[in-house]
Amino acid sequence: MSREPEASSAQTVRYEVDSEGIALITIHRPEKHNALNRQVLAELDRYFWQARQDEDVKGIILTGAGDKSFCAGADVQQFTELDAYSGHRFALYGQAVFNRVEEMPKPVVAAVNGYALGGGFELAMACHLRVAADHAVFGLPEVSLGLIPGFGGTQRLPRLIGRGLATELILTAERISARRAFEIGLVNRVVPIEHLLDSARELVHAIVSKAPVAVALALEALRQSDLPLRQGLRLEAALFGQACATADFREGVSAFLERRKASFKGR
Numbered sequence: 001m002s003r004e005p006e007a008s009s010a011q012t013v014r015y016e017v018d019s020e021g022i023a024l025i026t027i028h029r030p031e032k033h034n035a036l037n038r039q040v041l042a043e044l045d046r047y048f049w050q051a052r053q054d055e056d057v058k059g060i061i062l063t064g065a066g067d068k069s070f071c072a073g074a075d076v077q078q079f080t081e082l083d084a085y086s087g088h089r090f091a092l093y094g095q096a097v098f099n100r101v102e103e104m105p106k107p108v109v110a111a112v113n114g115y116a117l118g119g120g121f122e123l124a125m126a127c128h129l130r131v132a133a134d135h136a137v138f139g140l141p142e143v144s145l146g147l148i149p150g151f152g153g154t155q156r157l158p159r160l161i162g163r164g165l166a167t168e169l170i171l172t173a174e175r176i177s178a179r180r181a182f183e184i185g186l187v188n189r190v191v192p193i194e195h196l197l198d199s200a201r202e203l204v205h206a207i208v209s210k211a212p213v214a215v216a217l218a219l220e221a222l223r224q225s226d227l228p229l230r231q232g233l234r235l236e237a238a239l240f241g242q243a244c245a246t247a248d249f250r251e252g253v254s255a256f257l258e259r260r261k262a263s264f265k266g267r
């Protein structure tokens with residue numbers, strides 16, 4: 001692919017696509033630790049949509065500007081306006097944006113470059129994989145503010161690390177290091193900050209070299225791995241059937257039998 005990186009100057013989120021089809025989405029509000037106000041959420045949503053629609057984009061890396069914070073959560077300034085009704089709406093909106101991240105049919109890797117707190121941690125959880133800088137810090141401080149996590153934390157964290165540890169992290173609002181996050185299976189890799197994006201790129205490359213439709217179907221199956229077992233197995237079988245109908249499946253098998261590298265077309 002010969003496309004040069006393209007960059008936009010949107011105010012709070014930056015979007016660029018490199019010549020290998022990896023989109024880099026950067027939350028760019030470093031003076032506020034990349035906190036999520038409505039504008040950031042809307043721009044994130046827009047760029048994830050763009051990355052989804054652009055056939056040249058094969059995978060996505062999400063990060064924060066600077067080396068202090070990936071994202072320090074929802075913008076606490078905006079909390080002063082919230083009541084029962086608007087709080088409910090706000091949580092539903094944030095969840096909808098993060099659901100669309102999770103439902104991306106292309107791999108999404110969070111490159112966690114510092115604090116991932118509250119909604120920032122929840123956003124990292126909505127990504128398919130997480131690579132963290134070794135100084136990154138994860139935490140859900142909501143109960144310290146008289147709140148609970150509202151952008152998916154009470155649901156995604158127990159699914160990722162089990163209910164016992166998730167209960168402790170949510171109820172104590174304890175912050176944990178990148179190393180600890182790795183030990184409990186929350187992040188896939190921990191690297192020095194200077195290698196963070198390269199490590200995330202390496203992970204995306206390892207995935208995008210595989211059959212794209214198979215990757216999308218595997219993501220769909222994994223997303224639903226909290227279904228009751230029999231139901232989950234039925235879904236897996238149906239998605240397996242869909243994979244069998246692809247040209248890439250025939251190509252993958254032929255390439256294996258002919259001892260050559262497969263050339264996938266994404267069909």
Ligand code: COA
Pocket residue numbers: 031032033035036069072073074075076077115117118119141142145147
């Ligand atoms: N919402 C809005 N503004 C935020 C913010 C957030 N979630 N997190 C940080 N900021 C702002 C601060 O208010 C401050 O703004 P100011 O310069 O206009 O006063 C600026 O970012 C710098 O933050 P500061 O606290 O001075 O930086 P620090 O390096 O001492 O601490 C954090 C960094 C991220 C640990 C700390 O800012 C923090 O705990 N943030 C809140 C995290 C949180 O509770 N998020 C969940 C909300 S549910």
